[in-house]
Amino acid sequence: MTKITFIQHDGEQQTLEVEKGLSVMNAAVDNLIEGIDADCGGECNCATCHVYVDDAWMDKVGPTNDAEEAIMSLNPERKDTSRLSCQIKLTDELDGLVVHLPEFQY
């Protein structure tokens, strides 16, 4: 198992223990975390599972991949720490990950 914390736009925090290997998006959707729509179901094709990775974790999570970049570059809410949560896999290295949810999904 691995820990992940979601911080809502209004500051509310939820920490979950989930199975390793899941994507951050799946962890959110399976546990009914508000603010993640994931309309396309994890195909990197809609940008409705957008999160801001906590600054302290950005090095370990890494930047957007090419497919993600193509779609995220159109999102007006995008910041340097933006990632699509369907593209982040929960590995050992990311145990304890903290992500922030945007006020609006695209």
Added chain:
Amino acid sequence: MSDMPEPRTSMVGKDPYSIPLEDIDVSQRELFRSNTMWGYFDRLRKEDPVHYCKDSEFGPYWSVTKFEDIMTVEGKHNIFSSEPSISIQEPLEDFKVSMFIAMDEPKHGDQRRTVQGSVAPRNLAKMEDLIRERAGKVLDSLPVGETFNWVEKVSIELTTLMLATLFDYPMEERHKLTYWSDVATAVPGPDSIISSNDERRKILIEETIPAFMGMWHDRANKDPQSDLISMMAHGESTKNMANENPMEFLGNLMLLIVGGNDTTRNSMSGSVLFLNENPDEYQKLRDNPDLVGSFVPEVIRFQTPLTHMRRTANEDFDLNGKTIKKGDKVVMWYVSGNRDEDAIERPYEFIIDRDKPRHHVSFGFGIHRCMGNRLAEMQLRIVWEEILKRFSKVELVGEPVRSYSNFVKGYTDLPVRVHPL
């Protein structure tokens, strides 16, 4: 291209399984007007999900009918180009407008980013009160006790008001926006708003371009505002468009007008039809108005206001067992993907509280996914919140009349009566 093509053998009224698979042509407009296309798509999804039609009014084309295959094509924008056209209909030879929906990267992204902000949720939140007030006024003016056309009195009126707001267009002339949108998409003919493509071109060039050109120059000379014209007039990648490329200027205006008009209009009409066809679902919504949040995406899935988007292959590509050749026309039938039982449970049922209601393909996916999707949802949500406060029922009292189009899936008439609470 002639305005009145030679008639081909119609598939309307036939058993979808009685026709040889290779002769199925789901692009026939009459199938959509008569609402009899479903059986053909069901058969294609089962027997030949990536289907080649060698002869149609629009030339040869591939039909992509499964949700998952549509998703694949949407995601590969380098292979499946949006140029020269995103509908099965080819652009007219002598009237080439261009718009960013029908461009590839990087131009598409540059132009889209310029206007995206106007319909992004952050900006929409500021407009919510205004939209609610206008929707309320329209609903309060409906003739109680009379039969009237919901399409005209509510769906068109509300989407037109919205468009005028987004463009900061003079309210008293707002009906011109709807008129131009209809002119841009109509199939010419004796019963149509336009008799020929020449007439279409004349109206758009002689009326639409000059009307917007004046507003454009006016706003370019003022400080930037949050309306679409000001955003384009000041945007780095769009500010020279009006002077340097009038057909691109017209194209992008038409994209924003048609995109914000035909689509939401028809979902707004569809919502009334579906609730009348499913009285138990209507009761659920009355009993629990909070369900409007999942009701809205279910309406958009069930309606599928645009039947398809089209791509053109830049290179050979193997899709679900078929080889699509470079240059081939590829039609992603959203209307079929939204009834795909492998992606959506009980797809033919209208269920306002279904799980994952936003998992539908009506907005498309990938970089060309509908820019106004949140605006569409907000308009539908507000109008239904306001309807539920006023009327116990919007009752359908006659047969709907559907549009003669293989692209815009909609209605021209929906006779209703409203019953106050």
